[in-house]
Amino acid sequence: MALFWFWAIASMLAAYAILDGFDIGAGIVHLVVARTDAQRRSVLHSIGPVWDGNEVWLLAGGGAIFLAFPTLYASSFSGFYLPLMIVLWLLILRGISLEFRNHIDSPVWAPLWDVTFAAASAALAIFYGAAIGNIVRGVPLDAAHFFFLPLWTDFGVGKEVGILDWFTIMVGLGTFFAAAEHGALWVAMKTEGDLEERCRRLANAGWWAVLLFTALVALVSPLVQPHLPDRIAHHAWGCIFPAGAIAGLFGMRSFNRSTTGRRAFGCSCLYVLGLVGSLAFGLCPYVLPSNSDPSLGLTIYNAAAPPNSLKIGLVWFIPGIILATAYLFVAYRSFAGKVRLEEAGY
Secondary structure: OHHHHHHHHHHHHHHHHHHHHHHHHHHHHHHHHOOOHHHHHHHHHHHOOOHHHHOHHHHHHHHHHHHHOHHHHHHHHHHOHHHHHHHHHHHHHHHHHHHHOOOOOOOOHHHHHHHHHHHHHHHHHHHHHHHHHHHHHOEOOOOOOOOOOOOEOOOOOOOOOOOEOHHHHHHHHHHHHHHHHHHHHHHHHHOOHHHHHHHHHHHHHHHHHHHHHHHHHHHHHHHHOOHHHHHHHHOHHHHHHHHHHHHHHHHHHHHOOOOOOHHHHHHHHHHHHHHHHHHHHHHOOEEEOEOOOHHHOEEOOOOOOOHHHHHHHHHHHHHHHHHHHHHHHHHHHHOOOOOOOOOOOO
Protein backbone atom coordinates (compact mmCIF):
# COMPACT_ATOMS: atom_id res chain seq x y z
CA MET A 1 0.00 0.00 0.00
CA ALA A 2 2.86 2.39 0.78
CA LEU A 3 4.34 1.71 -2.66
CA PHE A 4 0.99 2.51 -4.28
CA TRP A 5 0.86 5.86 -2.49
CA PHE A 6 4.44 6.62 -3.51
CA TRP A 7 3.57 6.24 -7.18
CA ALA A 8 0.20 7.97 -6.78
CA ILE A 9 1.95 11.02 -5.32
CA ALA A 10 4.62 10.86 -8.03
CA SER A 11 1.84 10.83 -10.65
CA MET A 12 0.14 13.89 -9.12
CA LEU A 13 3.43 15.77 -8.96
CA ALA A 14 4.12 14.79 -12.58
CA ALA A 15 0.70 16.21 -13.54
CA TYR A 16 1.60 19.40 -11.68
CA ALA A 17 5.00 19.63 -13.38
CA ILE A 18 3.41 19.26 -16.82
CA LEU A 19 0.42 21.55 -16.27
CA ASP A 20 1.75 24.29 -14.03
CA GLY A 21 5.08 23.91 -15.79
CA PHE A 22 3.76 25.45 -18.99
CA ASP A 23 2.12 28.42 -17.28
CA ILE A 24 5.27 29.05 -15.24
CA GLY A 25 7.17 28.83 -18.53
CA ALA A 26 4.73 31.21 -20.19
CA GLY A 27 5.45 33.68 -17.41
CA ILE A 28 9.20 33.31 -17.97
CA VAL A 29 9.04 33.97 -21.72
CA HIS A 30 6.14 36.40 -22.06
CA LEU A 31 8.25 39.59 -21.82
CA VAL A 32 10.66 38.15 -24.40
CA VAL A 33 8.17 36.98 -27.02
CA ALA A 34 5.41 39.60 -26.56
CA ARG A 35 6.27 43.05 -27.93
CA THR A 36 2.95 44.84 -27.47
CA ASP A 37 0.31 45.02 -24.79
CA ALA A 38 -2.06 43.02 -26.99
CA GLN A 39 0.52 40.24 -27.37
CA ARG A 40 1.20 40.16 -23.63
CA ARG A 41 -2.52 39.88 -23.02
CA SER A 42 -2.60 37.02 -25.56
CA VAL A 43 0.03 35.14 -23.53
CA LEU A 44 -2.01 35.67 -20.37
CA HIS A 45 -5.19 34.62 -22.20
CA SER A 46 -3.49 31.33 -23.12
CA ILE A 47 -3.05 30.36 -19.46
CA GLY A 48 -5.77 32.46 -17.78
CA PRO A 49 -8.59 29.89 -17.79
CA VAL A 50 -6.45 27.04 -16.45
CA TRP A 51 -3.54 28.30 -14.37
CA ASP A 52 -5.30 28.13 -11.01
CA GLY A 53 -6.74 24.69 -11.82
CA ASN A 54 -3.25 23.46 -12.62
CA GLU A 55 -2.18 24.19 -9.05
CA VAL A 56 -4.82 21.78 -7.74
CA TRP A 57 -2.34 19.00 -8.44
CA LEU A 58 0.25 20.59 -6.15
CA LEU A 59 -2.32 20.78 -3.36
CA ALA A 60 -3.41 17.22 -4.05
CA GLY A 61 0.18 15.97 -3.96
CA GLY A 62 0.93 17.87 -0.74
CA GLY A 63 -2.26 16.57 0.87
CA ALA A 64 -1.44 13.02 -0.15
CA ILE A 65 2.04 13.34 1.37
CA PHE A 66 0.47 14.50 4.64
CA LEU A 67 -1.92 11.53 4.55
CA ALA A 68 0.41 8.76 3.39
CA PHE A 69 3.86 9.87 4.62
CA PRO A 70 3.36 12.12 7.67
CA THR A 71 6.96 11.72 8.81
CA LEU A 72 8.18 13.02 5.44
CA TYR A 73 5.72 15.91 5.64
CA ALA A 74 6.87 16.93 9.13
CA SER A 75 10.57 16.52 8.35
CA SER A 76 10.63 18.30 5.00
CA PHE A 77 8.37 21.18 6.02
CA SER A 78 10.54 21.93 9.04
CA GLY A 79 13.90 21.50 7.31
CA PHE A 80 12.90 23.37 4.16
CA TYR A 81 10.95 26.08 6.01
CA LEU A 82 12.77 29.04 4.45
CA PRO A 83 12.58 27.94 0.79
CA LEU A 84 8.97 26.83 1.27
CA MET A 85 8.06 30.32 2.46
CA ILE A 86 9.87 31.79 -0.54
CA VAL A 87 7.96 29.46 -2.88
CA LEU A 88 4.69 30.43 -1.20
CA TRP A 89 5.36 34.13 -1.76
CA LEU A 90 6.35 33.51 -5.36
CA LEU A 91 3.09 31.63 -5.96
CA ILE A 92 1.18 34.52 -4.40
CA LEU A 93 3.00 37.07 -6.56
CA ARG A 94 2.21 35.12 -9.71
CA GLY A 95 -1.46 34.91 -8.80
CA ILE A 96 -1.94 38.56 -7.94
CA SER A 97 0.04 39.62 -11.02
CA LEU A 98 -2.45 37.79 -13.23
CA GLU A 99 -5.49 39.04 -11.33
CA PHE A 100 -4.44 42.67 -10.74
CA ARG A 101 -2.85 43.51 -14.10
CA ASN A 102 -5.93 44.82 -15.88
CA HIS A 103 -7.71 46.44 -12.93
CA ILE A 104 -6.24 49.92 -13.53
CA ASP A 105 -5.69 51.59 -16.90
CA SER A 106 -2.25 53.11 -16.40
CA PRO A 107 1.06 53.14 -18.33
CA VAL A 108 2.84 52.03 -15.14
CA TRP A 109 0.40 49.56 -13.59
CA ALA A 110 0.34 46.82 -16.27
CA PRO A 111 4.13 46.81 -16.93
CA LEU A 112 4.77 46.58 -13.17
CA TRP A 113 2.71 43.40 -12.88
CA ASP A 114 4.16 42.02 -16.13
CA VAL A 115 7.67 42.29 -14.70
CA THR A 116 6.52 40.87 -11.36
CA PHE A 117 4.87 37.93 -13.12
CA ALA A 118 7.98 37.18 -15.18
CA ALA A 119 10.39 37.51 -12.24
CA ALA A 120 8.24 35.40 -9.90
CA SER A 121 7.85 32.71 -12.56
CA ALA A 122 11.59 32.58 -13.23
CA ALA A 123 12.49 32.45 -9.53
CA LEU A 124 9.83 29.80 -8.89
CA ALA A 125 11.24 27.52 -11.58
CA ILE A 126 14.76 27.88 -10.14
CA PHE A 127 13.60 27.21 -6.56
CA TYR A 128 11.61 24.16 -7.67
CA GLY A 129 14.71 22.84 -9.41
CA ALA A 130 16.85 23.53 -6.35
CA ALA A 131 14.33 21.59 -4.24
CA ILE A 132 14.62 18.64 -6.62
CA GLY A 133 18.40 18.87 -6.36
CA ASN A 134 18.21 18.77 -2.56
CA ILE A 135 16.05 15.64 -2.67
CA VAL A 136 18.42 13.89 -5.10
CA ARG A 137 21.55 14.89 -3.14
CA GLY A 138 20.03 14.14 0.26
CA VAL A 139 19.86 16.15 3.47
CA PRO A 140 21.56 15.75 6.89
CA LEU A 141 18.81 13.84 8.66
CA ASP A 142 19.37 12.97 12.32
CA ALA A 143 18.10 9.92 14.21
CA ALA A 144 14.74 11.65 14.79
CA HIS A 145 14.43 12.29 11.02
CA PHE A 146 14.78 16.06 11.33
CA PHE A 147 17.28 18.44 9.77
CA PHE A 148 18.01 22.09 9.20
CA LEU A 149 19.65 23.63 6.15
CA PRO A 150 20.97 27.18 5.82
CA LEU A 151 20.43 28.88 2.48
CA TRP A 152 24.05 28.11 1.57
CA THR A 153 27.39 27.14 3.16
CA ASP A 154 30.45 26.62 0.95
CA PHE A 155 28.42 25.56 -2.14
CA GLY A 156 29.86 22.05 -1.85
CA VAL A 157 27.95 18.76 -1.79
CA GLY A 158 29.62 17.21 1.25
CA LYS A 159 27.99 16.62 4.63
CA GLU A 160 27.78 20.31 5.62
CA VAL A 161 25.48 21.43 2.84
CA GLY A 162 23.08 24.29 2.29
CA ILE A 163 19.93 24.55 0.22
CA LEU A 164 21.99 26.12 -2.55
CA ASP A 165 25.19 24.46 -3.79
CA TRP A 166 26.71 23.93 -7.20
CA PHE A 167 24.54 20.85 -7.85
CA THR A 168 21.20 22.30 -6.72
CA ILE A 169 21.91 25.52 -8.66
CA MET A 170 22.66 23.45 -11.76
CA VAL A 171 19.38 21.55 -11.38
CA GLY A 172 17.60 24.86 -10.75
CA LEU A 173 18.96 26.36 -13.97
CA GLY A 174 18.05 23.20 -15.87
CA THR A 175 14.49 23.46 -14.52
CA PHE A 176 14.36 27.12 -15.54
CA PHE A 177 15.29 26.36 -19.15
CA ALA A 178 12.99 23.33 -19.30
CA ALA A 179 10.05 25.39 -18.01
CA ALA A 180 10.82 28.21 -20.47
CA GLU A 181 10.89 25.70 -23.34
CA HIS A 182 7.65 24.09 -22.15
CA GLY A 183 5.97 27.48 -21.87
CA ALA A 184 7.21 28.71 -25.26
CA LEU A 185 5.80 25.62 -26.97
CA TRP A 186 2.47 26.08 -25.17
CA VAL A 187 2.16 29.74 -26.19
CA ALA A 188 3.17 28.86 -29.77
CA MET A 189 0.39 26.27 -29.85
CA LYS A 190 -2.19 28.71 -28.48
CA THR A 191 -1.37 31.89 -30.46
CA GLU A 192 -0.97 33.06 -34.04
CA GLY A 193 1.09 35.39 -36.21
CA ASP A 194 4.29 37.08 -35.05
CA LEU A 195 3.81 35.96 -31.46
CA GLU A 196 3.62 32.31 -32.46
CA GLU A 197 6.65 32.65 -34.71
CA ARG A 198 8.77 34.27 -31.99
CA CYS A 199 7.77 31.51 -29.59
CA ARG A 200 8.87 28.88 -32.09
CA ARG A 201 12.20 30.64 -32.64
CA LEU A 202 12.76 30.97 -28.89
CA ALA A 203 11.94 27.28 -28.41
CA ASN A 204 14.46 26.36 -31.11
CA ALA A 205 17.18 28.45 -29.47
CA GLY A 206 16.32 27.41 -25.93
CA TRP A 207 16.31 23.72 -26.86
CA TRP A 208 20.11 23.70 -26.83
CA ALA A 209 20.19 24.94 -23.24
CA VAL A 210 17.67 22.25 -22.27
CA LEU A 211 19.81 19.61 -23.98
CA LEU A 212 22.98 20.86 -22.25
CA PHE A 213 21.53 20.93 -18.73
CA THR A 214 19.71 17.63 -19.20
CA ALA A 215 23.01 15.99 -20.14
CA LEU A 216 24.89 17.67 -17.26
CA VAL A 217 22.33 16.67 -14.63
CA ALA A 218 22.15 13.10 -16.01
CA LEU A 219 25.95 12.76 -15.85
CA VAL A 220 26.45 14.35 -12.43
CA SER A 221 23.45 12.98 -10.50
CA PRO A 222 24.80 9.40 -10.15
CA LEU A 223 28.00 10.84 -8.66
CA VAL A 224 26.08 12.94 -6.14
CA GLN A 225 23.56 10.18 -5.29
CA PRO A 226 25.07 6.66 -5.69
CA HIS A 227 21.65 5.05 -5.12
CA LEU A 228 20.57 6.11 -8.62
CA PRO A 229 22.89 3.86 -10.68
CA ASP A 230 22.35 0.97 -8.22
CA ARG A 231 18.60 1.23 -8.76
CA ILE A 232 18.95 1.09 -12.55
CA ALA A 233 21.41 -1.81 -12.30
CA HIS A 234 18.94 -3.93 -10.33
CA HIS A 235 15.75 -2.87 -12.16
CA ALA A 236 16.58 -2.35 -15.81
CA TRP A 237 12.91 -1.82 -16.73
CA GLY A 238 13.21 1.64 -15.19
CA CYS A 239 15.15 2.75 -18.26
CA ILE A 240 11.74 3.40 -19.84
CA PHE A 241 11.57 6.72 -17.94
CA PRO A 242 14.84 8.29 -19.18
CA ALA A 243 14.10 6.83 -22.62
CA GLY A 244 10.78 8.68 -22.62
CA ALA A 245 12.51 11.90 -21.58
CA ILE A 246 15.06 11.54 -24.38
CA ALA A 247 12.35 10.80 -26.96
CA GLY A 248 10.39 13.83 -25.80
CA LEU A 249 13.47 16.04 -25.86
CA PHE A 250 14.32 15.28 -29.48
CA GLY A 251 10.65 15.21 -30.47
CA MET A 252 10.31 18.83 -29.34
CA ARG A 253 13.00 19.82 -31.81
CA SER A 254 11.63 17.71 -34.65
CA PHE A 255 7.97 18.76 -34.38
CA ASN A 256 8.47 22.44 -33.58
CA ARG A 257 7.67 23.37 -37.16
CA SER A 258 4.43 21.36 -37.34
CA THR A 259 1.19 23.09 -38.34
CA THR A 260 -0.53 23.33 -34.95
CA GLY A 261 2.36 22.87 -32.53
CA ARG A 262 0.47 20.14 -30.67
CA ARG A 263 3.05 17.47 -31.40
CA ALA A 264 5.93 19.63 -30.17
CA PHE A 265 4.06 20.49 -26.97
CA GLY A 266 3.06 16.85 -26.55
CA CYS A 267 6.72 15.86 -26.78
CA SER A 268 7.53 18.50 -24.17
CA CYS A 269 4.95 16.89 -21.88
CA LEU A 270 6.57 13.50 -22.51
CA TYR A 271 9.97 15.00 -21.64
CA VAL A 272 8.70 16.37 -18.32
CA LEU A 273 6.88 13.12 -17.53
CA GLY A 274 10.04 11.15 -18.27
CA LEU A 275 12.11 13.35 -15.96
CA VAL A 276 9.69 13.07 -13.04
CA GLY A 277 9.37 9.33 -13.61
CA SER A 278 13.17 8.97 -13.69
CA LEU A 279 13.46 10.88 -10.42
CA ALA A 280 10.78 8.80 -8.67
CA PHE A 281 12.12 5.50 -9.96
CA GLY A 282 15.73 6.37 -9.22
CA LEU A 283 15.07 7.37 -5.60
CA CYS A 284 12.59 4.61 -4.71
CA PRO A 285 12.25 3.38 -1.97
CA TYR A 286 13.69 6.63 -0.58
CA VAL A 287 11.42 9.65 -0.28
CA LEU A 288 14.13 11.80 1.36
CA PRO A 289 17.67 10.37 1.37
CA SER A 290 20.28 11.20 3.98
CA ASN A 291 23.58 12.57 2.65
CA SER A 292 25.45 11.60 5.82
CA ASP A 293 24.20 8.12 6.72
CA PRO A 294 21.99 6.21 4.22
CA SER A 295 20.41 4.24 7.09
CA LEU A 296 18.87 7.48 8.41
CA GLY A 297 17.09 8.24 5.14
CA LEU A 298 13.30 8.33 4.96
CA THR A 299 11.81 5.56 2.86
CA ILE A 300 8.28 4.64 1.82
CA TYR A 301 8.32 2.14 4.68
CA ASN A 302 9.64 4.07 7.69
CA ALA A 303 7.83 7.30 6.70
CA ALA A 304 4.44 5.78 5.88
CA ALA A 305 1.27 6.12 7.91
CA PRO A 306 -0.24 2.96 9.48
CA PRO A 307 -1.78 0.52 6.95
CA ASN A 308 -5.34 1.25 8.10
CA SER A 309 -4.83 4.98 7.48
CA LEU A 310 -3.52 4.26 3.99
CA LYS A 311 -6.56 2.13 3.20
CA ILE A 312 -9.02 4.72 4.52
CA GLY A 313 -7.23 7.40 2.56
CA LEU A 314 -7.63 5.34 -0.60
CA VAL A 315 -11.42 5.40 -0.18
CA TRP A 316 -11.36 9.22 -0.37
CA PHE A 317 -8.57 9.39 -2.93
CA ILE A 318 -10.40 7.50 -5.69
CA PRO A 319 -13.47 9.79 -6.01
CA GLY A 320 -11.28 12.85 -5.49
CA ILE A 321 -8.90 11.98 -8.30
CA ILE A 322 -11.83 11.14 -10.59
CA LEU A 323 -13.37 14.58 -9.96
CA ALA A 324 -10.04 16.36 -10.49
CA THR A 325 -9.40 14.49 -13.73
CA ALA A 326 -12.93 15.23 -14.98
CA TYR A 327 -12.46 18.91 -14.22
CA LEU A 328 -9.15 18.87 -16.07
CA PHE A 329 -10.75 17.29 -19.12
CA VAL A 330 -13.70 19.72 -19.21
CA ALA A 331 -11.55 22.82 -18.65
CA TYR A 332 -9.04 22.05 -21.37
CA ARG A 333 -11.73 20.94 -23.79
CA SER A 334 -13.71 24.14 -23.20
CA PHE A 335 -10.72 26.40 -23.86
CA ALA A 336 -9.11 24.40 -26.67
CA GLY A 337 -7.81 26.13 -29.79
CA LYS A 338 -6.14 29.46 -30.43
CA VAL A 339 -6.79 32.35 -28.04
CA ARG A 340 -8.81 35.39 -29.11
CA LEU A 341 -8.44 38.74 -27.35
CA GLU A 342 -12.07 39.65 -27.99
CA GLU A 343 -13.11 36.83 -25.67
CA ALA A 344 -13.66 37.67 -22.00
CA GLY A 345 -10.66 36.92 -19.80
CA TYR A 346 -7.24 38.25 -18.85
